[in-house]
Amino acid sequence: GNSVTQMEGPVTLSEEAFLTINCTYTATGYPSLFWYVQYPGEGLQLLLKATKADDKGSNKGFEATYRKETTSFHLEKGSVQVSDSAVYFCALRDNFNKFYFGSGTKLNVKP
Amino acid sequence: DTAVSQTPKYLVTQMGNDKSIKCEQNLGHDTMYWYKQDSKKFLKIMFSYNNKELIINETVPNRFSPKSPDKAHLNLHINSLELGDSAVYFCASSQDPESLSGNYNSPLHFGNGTRLTVT
Numbered sequence: 061g062n063s064v065t066q067m068e069g070p071v072t073l074s075e076e077a078f079l080t081i082n083c084t085y086t087a088t089g090y091p092s093l094f095w096y097v098q099y100p101g102e103g104l105q106l107l108l109k110a111t112k113a114d115d116k117g118s119n120k121g122f123e124a125t126y127r128k129e130t131t132s133f134h135l136e137k138g139s140v141q142v143s144d145s146a147v148y149f150c151a152l153r154d155n156f157n158k159f160y161f162g163s164g165t166k167l168n169v170k171p
Numbered sequence: 172d173t174a175v176s177q178t179p180k181y182l183v184t185q186m187g188n189d190k191s192i193k194c195e196q197n198l199g200h201d202t203m204y205w206y207k208q209d210s211k212k213f214l215k216i217m218f219s220y221n222n223k224e225l226i227i228n229e230t231v232p233n234r235f236s237p238k239s240p241d242k243a244h245l246n247l248h249i250n251s252l253e254l255g256d257s258a259v260y261f262c263a264s265s266q267d268p269e270s271l272s273g274n275y276n277s278p279l280h281f282g283n284g285t286r287l288t289v290t
Contacts, residue, residue: 092276098212103175103261103281111276147212151279157202157267158227159279164212 062087066150066162073140073169081135081165083124083150091152093117093126093133098147098164107135107148145169174198177262177282184252185290192247192285194262201267202226203245204279205237208259220245221267252289259284 067082085093092111096104108117113128122137133150150162177194184190196203204227205217218237219227225237234250249256261284266277 092278094278096279096281103283104214104279105281106278109276109278149214153265153276153278159204159216159265161214164214166212 062091062152062154062158062160064150064152064160064162066148066165068163069147069166071165071167073167075142075169075171076139077169079135079137079140079144079167081148081150081167083133083135083162085131085133085150085152085160087131087152087154087160089155091154093124094151094153095122095124095133095135096149096151096161098149100146104149140167140169142169142171175262175264175280175282177260177285179285180283181286181288183288183290186252186254188252189248189250190252190287191249192260192262192287194245194247194282196243196262196264196280198264198266198280200264200280201242202265203239203242204263204265205245205247206261206263206281208261208284210258214261218245218247249287252287254289257287257289259286261285 063086094109095107097107098104108119110117110126116125147164175196202221204219220239223239236248239245262282263279
């Protein structure tokens with residue numbers, strides 16, 4: 061069946077460090093891929109998305125590229141800020157209109 | 172002009188009680204969902220409704236009953252609450268791909284969650 065696997069956290073970085081959160085997926089067909097961010101006490105917000113192979117989603121300095129050959133959608137940011145501290149979820153939407161979420165990766169950014 | 176709104180934000184109650192959580196979306200979406208998030212942040216789909224019809228009903232106890240009076244509302248009623256029901260419950264909505272010419276790239280839009288504590 062379809063699934064999403066993302067690296068376990070927590071990830072702790074100093075401000076201005078480079079961030080990578082790995083995400084791989086298993087799916088038939090051509091799913092759409094998403095990254096969501098959840099700040100403390102809030103719901104999940106869409107961070108970025110990509111809908112086909114080699115698409116790059118980007119928002120607020122975050123980027124992720126849809127790699128069909130490696131079935132990956134890793135999240136990156138060149139210089140993290142304390143305000144980026146949150147839980148990040150990788151997700152896919154398959155061609156049967158079902159969503160699958162990874163287990164979430166908590167990011168702590170220290171000043 | 173909140174897109175997906177759910178109430179209440181916090182709900183503290185005793186075991187055995189019955190409670191409801193309300194959800195409304197003003198995005199014109201066709202499909203609404205309920206998710207449960209446990210203390211480790213793991214998200215689990217509970218139900219999904221498309222135009223007031225039940226589409227997904229995962230392995231959820233019968234004590235949980237969703238009700239959709241119209242496609243903009245999906246309420247969750249829980250009977251005989253148990254300690255293990257303590258969690259954060261999220262309502263969400265998405266656009267139906269059929270209304271987007273088969274486009275499956277519409278994301279989920281989430282409410283801010285209801286933190287349920289059963290004592």
